[in-house]
Amino acid sequence: MSANPNHPKRPYPLERTRNIGIAAHIDAGKTTLTERVLFYTGMIHRIGEVHDGATVTDHMEQERERGITITSAAVTCEWVQHPVDGVFKLFQNEKQRINIIDTPGHVDFTAEVERSLRVLDGAIVVFCGVAGVQPQTETVWRQAEKYEVPRIVFVNKMDRTGADFENVFQDVKEKFGVKAVRILIPIGAEENLIGQIDVVNLKSVIYKDDDTMGSTFEVSDLEGDLLAEAESAREELLEALCDCDEELGEKFLMEEEITTSDIKAALRRQTIANQIVPVAGGSAFKNKGVQFLVDAVVDYLPSPLDIPAAKGQSADDEDTVVLTETSDNAKFCSLAFKLWADKFVGKLVFFRVYSGTISKGDMVYNPRTRKKERIGRLIKMHADKHEDIETCYAGDIAAIVGLKNVQTGDTLCQEKFDIMLEPPLFPEPVIAMA
Ligand code: GDP
Helix, strand or coil: CCCCCCCCCCCCCHHHEEEEEEEECCCCCHHHHHHHHHHHHHHCCCHHHHCCHHHHHHHHHHHHHHCCCCCCCEEEEEEECCCCCCCCCCCCCCEEEEEEEECCCCHHHHHHHHHHHHHCCEEEEEEECCCECCHHHHHHHHHHHHCCCCEEEEEECCCCCCCCHHHHHHHHHHHHCCCEEEEEEEECCHHHCCEEEECCCCEEEECCCCCCCCCEEEHHHCCHHHHHHHHHHHHHHHHHHHHHCHHHHHHHHCCCCCCHHHHHHHHHHHHHCCCCEEEEECECCCCECHHHHHHHHHHHCCCHHHCCCCEEECCCCCCCEEECCCCCCCCCEEEEEEEEEECCCEEEEEEEEEECCEECCCEEEECCCCEEEECCEEEEECCCCEEEECEECCCCEEEEECCCCCCCCCEEECCCCCCEECCCCCCCCCCCCC
16 A cells, blocks of 8 residues: 555655754753754744844844753754855755754663664764763764764864864774764864864855854965865865765776865765764854754755665564665654653654655554554644644654554554564653653
């Protein structure tokens, strides 16, 4: 059976969806960064508005008063990338949908981290620019590696005394044995953190104040050590990419011209293939680098179409592998990854759709209980509101209200689709309602 023909068509293309997590050692700045990302993605859709420092600050305060839902299991937001004058941007001017899935930061919750890593397609791993790689982030890193989650590193707190971007960059390379490349280099550090160099697009920005982006200018306009640093980072990037990306390596060997768009495409391919880890530096606290970081999420982290489709097994025969297909027209299959008691809406089941579509009022089948339940309500969580939706599509993340007998890790699918997605490593009890 294919998707229900009565379901409305999806409102945006799947390749513009990013399901990401933000992972960090406690205190590295995950909450602050998430707040910033939500703020800019929830309130501001055009770069023009970002230039207005007053507007930004006002909104930020309102936002704080209302209390952002950053503790929610998954928040959906939208983003339009910054135009980089005259330089090719992969998805420029198109609205991107970014689902941020909460990855718990406390060391006791590594089971929860593992579980949330299963449903996200990419991650930002945050390090403190002073403390560098800390033991618990190493654990998170290894977990992300196990699930082959493509990562971007954000070296945060570059405004703090003792912050050292190069140190953390080297630390990441040495401790994790990965091919890391600098994509966004902070200009200055500590109280002299003033801007950023975009190594890929060869653009720089000097921030006007703590909330306001300045306008971008060419890297070639930089002088002295900064220019040398930008040039050496660009060379390193090119070398690392030519080393692992056949297409780019070939161009290099043939002495063909290599454009910025070639580099971006190769960096995207190799980040998704887990061959390369892009590293960015800045400060979430003062919003130096956060907006370019979100651009990088869109540029280099995968959409659900870029990763292998989820695999499961037959409910009756664990040796039979059952595949899903990342398409709205395929049989419906999803994973319940988090149960949540929301003080306004009640008991929510956050789920990730791997294939097919589901609408409000439809029945879902749970192969564990061998029972069907009706979807009472479907909602999306945004930075400051719940949105009732009619339909949820392949690759997307939302929450169901009104299911009674669901545990974390349950497969929810259409009846007669004999599939159980891999059970979570650590079974979770049924939620106790607050
Ligand atoms: P989490 O535990 O990883 O969620 O970290 P938080 O976001 O709660 O941040 C921990 C502390 O570091 C808070 O006091 C933040 O205000 C502060 N902080 C976060 N980001 C930055 C930053 O970029 N610069 C500075 N100086 N402080 C920061």
